[in-house]
Amino acid sequence: MTRQSLLALAATLSACSRAASAPAGAPPPPGPGVLELRAVPAYVRVAPVEVSRDGGLATATGRVGFDEDHTSRVGSPLSGRVVELQARPGDRVRRGQPLLAIASPDAESAVADLVAAEADLTAARKNLERSRRLFADQAVPYKDVLQAETDATKAEAARSRARSRLEVLGIDPAVGAHRSRFVLRAPLDGVVVERAAMPGMEVRADSGAPLVTVADLRRLWVQADVYERDLGLASVGQRAAVTVPAFPGETFAGTVTHIGDLVDPQTRTVKVRVEVENPSQRLKPEMFARVTLIGRPGAPAGLTVPADAILSDGQASAVIVAVSPGRFQKRPVALGPEQDGRIRVLSGLSPGDQVVVDGGLYLKAELEAGGAR
CATH class of the missing domain: 2.40.420.20 (conserved putative lor/sdh protein from methanococcus maripaludis s2 fold)
Known part of the structure; x- marks a missing residue:
């Protein structure tokens, strides 16, 4: 028998000996790792x-905010001075309800323009009627009738323009002695959540600064910061659960209505908007919130x-x-x-x-x- 055969036989006998010495039913030796x-x-x-x-859960932190579709930051379209405040922060107002009054020369000028335009239109119509009668009696040429018709058309256009300006500003033409008084009104039903206007405050039409903010707080938006890695778990129309530290153990139901298009390069998050019904108005804008995105039915x-x-x-x-x-x-x-x-x-x-x-x-x-x- 060769030396190699003897070595192989010895290795086989050694393995059999170890197997025979191992107790019956012992677990195999541990594998690598x-x-x-x-x-x-x-x-x-x-x-x-x-x-x-729930399949496919993802959580994110966020902040409660106004429903921007039902929030109005009201500024003045006219320059002037605040002379009366008719609504305070916290007041519930209806659409069209007065918020404050402004003494404005621009308002008086707009009303005066309408009065002048109506007077011009009356005179132009009378002149047109007279020209037509004279032309029928062959007392004036037809070109005078054409000129009178043109003047009447221009006067009517000027009156329409003046009336439309008042409608845009919300000024009633029949203001009588208060022609210089412009009333700023609520554009929607809601609550006065902020009022920057003060008595005697000078306002400018081109400042762009809101004087009063009115918001409907029965529905709010929660802007959640969802991590990039969890975007696959978010979809428009998805159910969401919102919790806030002020009410531990209480959950507010919401719905995902928008997923942002940009990733924040610093935090690697995307803004996801969740609409939350708030009939009791317990949720307040600027509250910190935690949002849980709930997986769709049937999700793994x-x-x-x-x-x-x-x-x-x-x-x-x-x-x-x-x-x-x-x-x-x-x-x-x-x-x-x-x-x-x-x-x-x-x-x-x-x-x-x-x-x-x-x-x-x-x-x-x-x-x-x-x-x-």
Whole structure:
């Protein structure tokens, strides 16, 4: 028998001897990347991977704001001086209700223009009638009739222009002795949430500064900052749940109505607008809010683990999985958002896995050192 044959036979006999000496039913030796402990320390605690009740959850922070479709920041279209305040912050107003009065020469000029235009139109119409009668009696040429018709048409256009200006400004032509008084009125039903105007304050039509802000607070917008990685979980029409620190444990139902088109280069977030019904007006603009985007019916369920199970080195995340009693394995995971102390896991785990929530750093060090303990 050759030397090589003798070596092969010896190796076979040695393997058979080790197999025979191993107790029956013993688990196989740990594979690569698996730590086996004969005695698991008491401080090592595991918890199961859970399936979230709503598929595809994502959370974001945000801020409550006005519904800009039902908010009006009212400025003055005329220059003048505030002479009377007729609504205070907190007052509920109806559309067309007076908010404040301004003494304005521009208002008097607009009314005077209409009065002059109406007088010119009356004179032009009388002149046209007289010209037609004279032409019928062959006392004037036809060109005088044409000129009178032209003058009447111009006068009518001037009156329409003057009347339209008053309508745009909201000035009643029949103001009598108060021609210089311009009344600023509420453009919609709502609440006076802010009033910058003060008695005697000078206002300019070209300043653009609002004097009164009126808003309907029965519906509000929540602008949420959704991380770029979670955009795939957001869609227009999606249900959302809004919570605020002022009312712990209470949830306000909302709907996603808009997803921004730009990613903030500093925070890597996108603005997502959620409309929230607020009939009791308990939500207030500028409140901080937390928004949970709820997965659509039929969306795949997400997996979550306790936040304490995540081990991160700043670049990648991992968990320690208890593959069997006394055996542990490190697995890289891709993470989603955190909610109520649990983090959504996008990949790396399966339902039923057990992850280490206490003692993970010790097991990680043992795994990196290698070998059974």
